[in-house]
Every structure is written in structure tokens, then in C-alpha cells.
Amino acid sequence: MSEIKVTINGKEYTGKSGQSILEFAGVNGIEIPNLCHDPRLIPSGSCRLCLVEVEGQKGPVCACTFQINPGMVVKTETEEIRAIRKTVLELLFYEHRGVCTTCDENGDCKLQRYAYEYQLSDDIFQQPTGGERSENYTTGNKALEYDVDKCIRCGRCIRICEEVQADSALTFKSRAASVEVTTSFDIPLNDSTCELCGQCISSCPTGALYERAAKGKGQCKDLSRTRTTCPYCGVGCQIDLNINPKTEGIVRVTSEVGCIPNDGNLCVKGRFGLDFIDSDKRLTDPLIKRDGKFEKVTWEEAIKFVAERLNRIRSEFGADSIAGLSSAKCTNEDNYVFQKFIRACIGTNNVDHCARLCHASTVAGLARAFGSGAMTNSIDELKNAGCIFVIGSNTTEAHPVIGLYVKEAVMKNGAELVVADPRKIDLVRFAKLYIAQKPGTDVALINAMMNVIIDEDLHDKAFIEERTEDFEKLKPILKDFTPEKAEAITTVPAEKIRAAARMYAKAETASIIYSMGITQHTTGTENVLSLANLAMLTGNIGKASAGVNPLRGQNNVQGACDLGALPNVYPGYQSVEDAELQAKFESAWGQKLSAQKGLTVIEIMHAIEEDKIKALYIMGENPALSDPNLNRTRKALEKVDFLVSQEIFLSETAEYADVVLPTVCFAEKDGTFTNTERRVQRVRKAVAPPGQARSDWEIICEVATKMGYPMSYEDAEEIMDEIATVTPIYGGMSFERIDSVGLQWPCPDKEHPGTRFLHEGTFKRGKGKFHPVEFTAADELPDKKYPFVLSTGRQLYQFHTGTMTRKSAVINQVSPTGYVEIHTDDAAGLKIRDGENVEVITRRGKVTTPAKVTDNIEKGWLFMPFHFREAPANMLTNDALDPTAKIPEYKVCAAAVSKTRQPD
Amino acid sequence: MDLKEGSLSLEPLDNILASIPDAGDCDLIPILQKIQEAYGYLPPSVLAATSDRTGIAASRIYGVATFYEQFYLEPHGRHTIKCCRGTACHVKSGRDIIRAISRALGVQEGETTDDMRFTFETVACLGTCFLAPVMMVNDDYYGHLAPNKVKDILERYD
Ligand code: SF4
Ligand code: SF4
């Protein structure tokens, strides 16, 4: 892009070719009025309000569609232009009915602003028509409300739904004066292709589209906004909590166009899933269980009770009889303090968290291959990738906003998308090639792809030579792994495997995206190693828009790992078994530390059975619903001598606890989360906590102090400063530096700008290492008694155990309960009708849930989301572990399904 | 609106789509015209199936189908009557003509006769006020109408 000089209103500015006049003027602080423009959209030039004068052009031109060129002379505020704009506005008010005094958008409405600026007369405001016209596609919908009277037909809602969200749920219907926005055939919004992302609301320039629940709760002009980070998935969208200072309640959630990483876009959870914050089910007081019943106690009593019990257990059974589960939902500061408490105060390395259940295999696999177990690239690099290979990630549902970048790459930039997933997930719509591999056969698929790449000489010899080692060890394994051999294992036609291999290998830049479909297997680490092999083989690593990108599930699972909530490493992945590092932390924390690595999540549960773990301290996790083989987990929770749960709700797990300590949620505290692209971002306090609830790190500090290891911090910022001193990858982090935009680690010092993508020039471990991987089958395969393969996973509307999402009225409307997906033919064979209750049975348990009959799953396979306590998929899942990473095999187990016998 | 059920056969649709390989957004108008030819109107269940089969968004199809006057989303008669209810016609007792048509056909404004012979619509102004009161049948104008002429005129169409 070359530089261009353009004169606006008599002053010269420099811009880039390809910019529109509107964009260019905006960058230089000159505002041109506009209504149909949104930087996220292709300019449509339909409202005609942005007219400007360009020297040499006959009439006025639309600034939003007209591109700048060298020497251009633009006038934006001539009398003539202003007169035309005024007429345009007056015409709009023939369509717009309604008055600002009662409109929620008051204060944030462009139409209102321009009406004032252009001094339209008062009688231009018409009374709303009401009556029949108020029935529309949003009638009865709990998320959105469309008010046709306030609609100016700019089409932004329709365009953003099509161009950005790629859902095309909306359209204009009819013509002339009766034009209005609607869904296809006017069906209710929730029956359409809508995903309730609310992008349409975010783009609407008037009050025509609004969050239904926010109506009447405070006008925009009176709301204050606090920028913070979404508490759900690892994308780490920046959200603005809009607070009404009078009621101190959160009225709506918005996001600023242009913000990183989500550019003003959100998904249904971030925009509509925050009702839980002021739910009346929040815990407000510390509770101690006496005679099987919880009793409210004071903080003093609770802390004393916990400290004394823990001290007693430690002196009787030793420090290793105590374990802690930290939390991927909590802040970096909470996690740091928690693991420090377990290591320095209790004196054991028995600390882990739910990353064990999602990406332990990533951390283990990528660390071996590259030296660092995180997403190699940045989210926004995806949109420029030549090829994207999505395997075992239902991106649009589990990481919706990253899904938008993938769609953009395909729709706008022509990327080739290859999707490999046992289910026909939504991304398949955009894929050039779709592969439905049998669950648990990924290694076979990837090995065969590499076989093709070598066979057809598509590998990057220079890269392999310069940057990697052990390529020689890889070759023999691949030699006989032909696509035909893989076809027999994966059921994917050999030709498709060849096509996928070519597409991936031939692209200039190819990005791999993967998630739980790869990691949650007994072969999880091997699956990850295979992907690392594939990337190194083609030189697709260490550069922009390429790489190996595990999408992290929780808002702060990256941070919890980074800050050492793992049994084998201190903060910053520094090994507890390394004497030098141990000494470093001993001096930093002023305490002797254990040199022995601790137990992992599932091992802790099993150690309880063996009487080796006597006390378990859980911060913000819900293993009673999230762990595999729940019957076994729940028995362990019942058995353990002393269980502490720090929670925002009385979760399934908290119910087993001896002591429950009420904590504040993300909206009530300061701190940081680290998103999946290693970006450390601020979490800011926006509202007051309920009752006596306190922040996690404060509670931990008090318990530690009471136990005899004094811990105290002024605020979260002080904790981050301590983190920076002991954690090299966070060395340059500070609240000040990440205030407006986060910073991506590694960021070793205060001058370092952060790292967009990893392994440039050299790998963290020096050379990238190939690991030959043989295919091994899943732990439990279908047989006569259990003929189906059952997989579990997430769904767009819910998050994990539903503790938070299921408090949202909007979400309950679209996703009221669980289900099991079954193929149409299998259902027919078993005489199961759509929506009918069925029993799903495995060797570990039985669950009754409605059947969802679909063609989006292959024959012989079943799928269940795991969010629902009334249909807990994890009663069924297998707790067999990956030997290296100790991650359980959530994605494959053998199951039977049958109609529920109805009692007559 | 029931978009899934419906006793309508999708065979005509399949034939239409077979004649337009790789149909995309730009083929939409010809596709809709052919569907209307085959079914007499644009049945929503057939449009929904069109979206499934071609990948053209259902919302887009609906938008186009409601934008053009030539398309009908409800069963439509072989002939279309458009009777004017504009100001000029109203002054010249246009109301009586509307009533006469209703009586002759046994249907109200906006409805179609059971034998699918006529669909009866009224419009704001036909742009030929000098002929008031006016009605149109298909492309033919009938001006300076009187209620007793209506029946004869309609009998010319079968
Ligand atoms: S909420 Fe999202 S998917 Fe639904 S209509 Fe609006 S933009 Fe489209
Ligand atoms: S609802 Fe809003 S965004 Fe959509 S057309 Fe109307 S004014 Fe524009």
C-alpha cells in the first residue's frame, strides 16, 4: 500500500491507497456523518448521508464508497453539502417514528445526534404507529427486540448477519413504504439460522434493534461503561459492562468496534450470558456443614476452621496428603496466589486444574516438539492464512469469535478450509474439503497425510534441514502409512486424504486449528505430536498466519497454566524438579519447597480412594459434573476427609464440601486473564459483590496467614508485579502496560513489545523435534453389547457445567436441556423418534435424555453435550488416561442406546 | 408457517434445479419464476427446500420473493384482478365496483376463488385516474366502470 496525499477542508493529510474518504477522514479526526457505514462491513452507500464534495467530480460522492487517490481535494462541510444532508435526514424521519425521550438508545443514537447537529424541526418526530406493525420476527424472543418504527432501513443488521456472522438470518421484506426487516418466511428468530450473537444490535445505528431485557433499565446517555474481559471462552473478547449508576445493575453488554481481539463482535454467551452475576442464587456467606446441613458462619470462623483442619491433617498425614484444584475461571492473580499457597504454605506440589482435562496433551506434546505448549500464532493472523486445517475443533460453537476469523479468511480472502471432524459441524459449510474421520483415529489420518506429502515431494526440505531434528526417525513410520491403509482405519476415502495433504502442503501459509477433538484421548499427546510433525514437515511454523494453534477452552486456562497451577511446574513452566529453579522460588517465597512433582486431577481423585489424599481444596471448579466417570468422582468427593470449595454458586461440587467460601465473580474484581493467543488482558471491577463474598486471592491469603505462612497483598496489581519478578515469560507485564490493549507473552522485560507468533528463527527448545507416532486405537471400542461410539463436547449456547450460562433467560430459551445426537438411520432402526427420551448406557453409567435425530453425525456414532446436570454426559465417559499427559478420554467410549420404557 | 411438512411434491423443484446446475444467488429470479410456473405460486415449503438444495440463504429467497410484485407466496388464481381504491376512483363510487366483484366471485379482497380462476386484489392507484373508476384484469384496463358491467367482463376470462 503506497502513501497518498489528500487535502480535506484545506489541510493536507497522508493516507494509504485503498482507504475510503470516510475511513481516511476518520483516522485524521474529521467526522463525516454516516448511518449505513460500519467498518466491519463492505460499504453499501445506501443512506447517502456521507456525501462530500470532491474536486473534479460532477456531483457529491459517497465518502464511504469513494476511495482516496493522490492529490484529491475533498470538502466535507460546504453549505450545499450540509443542505443535502439535512434533506436526507428529513426523508429518513418519514420512516422513523418514535421520540427520543422514551427511547433506550437515547445518548448513543446517530440519528438523534445528526437531527440535532442539522437542526431538524421538532415536528419531524412522529408518534409510533404501534398496533399490528409491532408484531415481527422478534416477538416473544428474549434476546432481541426489533422496533420497525425506529428502523431506518440502513440494512446493517442484515449485512452483518450475512457478511460477518455468515448466518444470513435476516432480510428486508416487501417494497416501498412497507419494507421491514424480518427472517425468512417471518419465522420466529430462534427458529431461523440465527445464533443470537447480537452483532445486528451492535451495528444498528438507532434504537430499532435492542436487547429486550435492557429495555427500560436505563437510557444509553445515563449508563457508565467498564471495559473488561469475557468470562467464558479462551478467545478473551473485550466487553463493556454498561452499568446504570442509580440501580448499580448491569443493563447490557456491548463491545467496541476496533477492539482487540474481537473487533466489537461477541457470541451469545458474552452478550447475553451474564445474568448469573446478579442471580439470587449467588453465595453470600461462608458456610460450614454441620450434621449434613450448611450453616452460615462469619469469615473469621470459617477461616479459622479451614486453617485448623488443614494444619491438623498436614501434621498427621504429611503435606502430600493435601491437594488443591486451582481454576481456569479465576484470574492470573488468583491462580498465582493459589499455587503459591499450596506449594509454600501447605508444602506440596499437588496442585492442578481443569487444563488437565482439556489441553494437558497440548502442553505435553508441543513442549516436546517445539519447547512451548501454547497457540503459536495470533487470532487475527488466521484471516490471512492460505489454508486452514481445522481438526477436532467445533470452532464456531466453542470459540465463536475465532470462528468469525476463519469464516472471514474463507469468504473474504479466499483461504482454503479443510475440516476434519466426526460430526458435520457448521464450519463444513465453508470448507473446500470435509473429512469425517472415525473418532480416535487422528494419528492414522495425519500419518497418511504426511505419507502423501513425502511421497509427492511436497515437504519443505530446507526448513527440515535447518530448523529440525530427528526427521530420519519419522520417515520409516510413514513409509507404509498409505492413504489406503488409513482409509481402513479412519473410514475416510484415500483420495480425500490425498487432497487434504496437497491442500495443506501447497499453501503459502497453512494454519492448523485444533482443540478437544485432538486432545481428549488416551492418545492425546500423540495426536498433538502428529500435528507438530505435520507443521514442521511443511515449514508451516515460526511465521505469521501459519503454525499449530490449540484453542484453549476457558477464559483463563492459558493463564492458570502459565502461572503454575500444574503439579510439575512453577509459574512460567519452570520445572519443580530442577534444583536451581526450586532454589529460586524458595528464596522468592521464603520457604522450603517440595522437589517432588505432584498429582494430576484424576490421580488426585484416585488417590482419595486409596486414602492417600485426605483434604482437597477446590477453587472455582466443578469436578462433580466435569470429570469423567462421575460415579467414581462423586464417591471420591464424598469420601475425602476434608473438602473446601470456594465458589460463586452452590455447585454440584460445593454440595459435597465441608466448608463453602463465597467468592466474587469476574465483574466484581480486578485482575487479568490470559487468552488463547497468550494475550494478558485486564479484568476490571464493575459492580459490588453480593453479601460477604470476597475475592479468591484474599481468602487464600487469609487462610495461609492463619496457617502460619503470612501472605498479603494490597491489590491485584501488586500480585502481578510479583508474578513479573519470578516468571520470565511475564517479566514485562504490568497493569499499566496492558491497560488499553493486552500484551502477548513471551514478554521478558518492560521494553519488550510482546510476541505475536512463536518460534520465529529458532524454536524455544532450539531445534524442532520430530516424534514418530504409531497409531493406537482408543481405550474402549464398540462391541456387541455397546455398539456405538459416544463422543462428548460443547454447544454454542452453554458453557461447561452450565453453572453460569444456565442462569441466562436468553440461553434457557434456546437451549433448555441436554440431548444425544444420533444418526437418522440408527434412530429408525431402534424406532427412536426425534425428541423422544432415550437411555444411553456405558460400562460406567446410564443417562436418560431426549434424542436429537440428525444427519450431521455418522452412523454408529453418538454425541452428547456435557453441560446439563439432568443429563450428565460424564456419567458415561471413560476415565482412562493418556499415559503422558494424564488427560482422560472424553471423546471416545462404547455405548448402547435404547428407547426409554414408559411406565404405563 | 410449516416449512417442513406439506403434501407438495418436490419433484417439479428437482427438475427445475436439475436444469440449472450449480445454482447460485444470481440464478434466483429465474428459479423463482420457474417455481411459480410449476406450482402456480411460491409455496414456502418449496422455497425452504430450494434453500436446502442450493445453499442460497432462505432469508435471501424470501427477500426477493417479497420484493417483486410478480411473485406470490400464496396460491394465486390464473387471472389477477386489480381494482382501484385510490381517491379519484373512490369519489366516482369505486367502492361499488369492489363490492360487485366480490359478489360476482364470492371472495373478499386479497382472496382467490376456489377454482383458482381469479385472485382479487385492490390497489392504491392504477395511475389512470382519468378513467375512474378503474379495474385491471391481467394486463387489460377497464375504465368508466359501472357495477353491472363487472360480471360480463369477468366472464371473458376462464
Ligand atoms: S443475533 Fe447474530 S445471527 Fe442473529 S440475526 Fe442478529 S446478527 Fe444474525
Ligand atoms: S434494524 Fe437497525 S440496522 Fe437494521 S435496518 Fe433498521 S435501522 Fe438499520
Ligand code: SF4
Ligand atoms: S467468543 Fe468466547 S470470549 Fe468471546 S464473547 Fe463468546 S464466550 Fe466470550
Ligand code: FES
Ligand atoms: S455512510 Fe455512506 S452512504 Fe451511508
Ligand code: FES
Ligand atoms: S385513483 Fe384510481 S386510478 Fe388513480
